[in-house]
Amino acid sequence: MTSKNSVPFEKTFLIPLRNGLTRPKAVRGNGIKMINMGELFAHSRIKNVQTDRVPFTNNEQSFLLEKGDLLFARQSLVLAGAGKCSIFVDDNEAVTYEGHIIRARLNKEIADPFFYYYFFNSSIGRQTVEGIVEQVAAAGIRGSDLAKLKIPLPPLPEQRAIAGILGALDDKIELNRRMNATLESMARSVFRQWFVENEKVGSWKEVPLPEIIEVNPSRSLKKGKIAPYLDMANMPTQGHRGIEWIDRPFGSGTKFINGDTLLARITPCLENGKTAFVDFLKDGQVSWGSTEYIVFRPKPPLPPEYGYYLARSEELRSHAIQNMTGTSGRQRTPAICFNNYMVAVPPADLANKFGEFAKSVIAKIRANDEESRTLASLRDGLLPRLMREDVRVSEL
Secondary structure, X not given: OOHHHEEEHHHHEOOXXXXXXXXXXXXXXXXXXXXXXXXXXXXXXXXXXXXXXXXXXXXXXXXXXOOOOEEEEOEEOOHHHOOXXXXXEEOOOOEEEEOOEEEEOEOOOOOOHHHHHHXXXXXXXXXXXXXXXXXXXXXXXXXXXXXXXXXXXXXXXXXXXXXXXXXXXXXXXXXXXXHHHHHHHHXXXXXXXXXXXXXXXXXXXXXXXXXXXXXXXXOOOOOXXXXXXXXXXXXOOOOOOOOOOEEEEOOOOEEEOOOOEEEEOEOOHHHHOOEEEOOOOOOOOOEEEOOOEEEEEEOOOOOHHHHHHXXXXXXXXXHHHHOOEOOOOXXXXXXXXXXXXXXXXXXXXXXXXXXXXXXXXXXXXXXXXXXXXXXXXXXXXXXXXXXXXXXXXXXX
């Protein structure tokens, strides 16, 4: 799979590249599903995703998506996003796509769409695409340049074999994601049943939140010390685990340790659900992140996990959102607003029982997530090695 096997990308096309349809917000709401830039960036493998609905006519049938269509982002605010490639896997109904997306439909007699999906998402593929990115107000690519890109064209059986290997890794990653979503939903349901809807809650003593949970507890970290850093962009909107964290010297920010819960306090991050339970640190290690976090740490006998599921509850989030202050677009929730948020104090035995349950759930989610990170690293590193022929398909 060397450069001598390279051909212009357009040699693999069944039909020419095509940009999608333009549908202003005013006409959206009814009709068929439309893949927008948001879905393209959120889902690398697009299958039965929630989208806007738009009006669609019989004269626009050529804008419908088919299984295996590659979708490229024409524009992005950052270089890494321009030319981002996703693949349309399937849907239960007809789907179209918007005008900021370029569709490539390949000739499956010579080109496996999944092989090229993995190629364009590999380090080699990204380097190839970045060679045609134009940076003006935003980064972007043109379809005419994309069609001329030189790409590898190994024999079709080899393409399918490579795509099958990498696809198996992705399938396991997706299975882990679904398992974690189920575990998260189950734990949140148990929290609600035990501590919100339980018929005995009315007889429990009610106290202001700071009496049972430390808000922004003091943590020590010397300026300039290298420590794990979790920024707002990598805060999860679903589930408890940060998306990515990096080591960097401490400057100015919120400090936290394992067992702390982080709640985004600024709009729109709070409304979007950015919340995390810290479980990625070594024992005794202090981490840091955005100044826009509020930190919760339950006091004994409440388990640390209680703080996370409380922060995910509808009641607490509504209270936080209703108490935001500041100008439009830069509103924040002050930590002091929790001084008048009343919480029913559960019995110690029930709190301990929940702690044992929640700890096991979070541990399983963490194990699944760490396995998925390992598999993703293996997947991302495998294709370049195959293309350099450091590893042969037959060896795998």
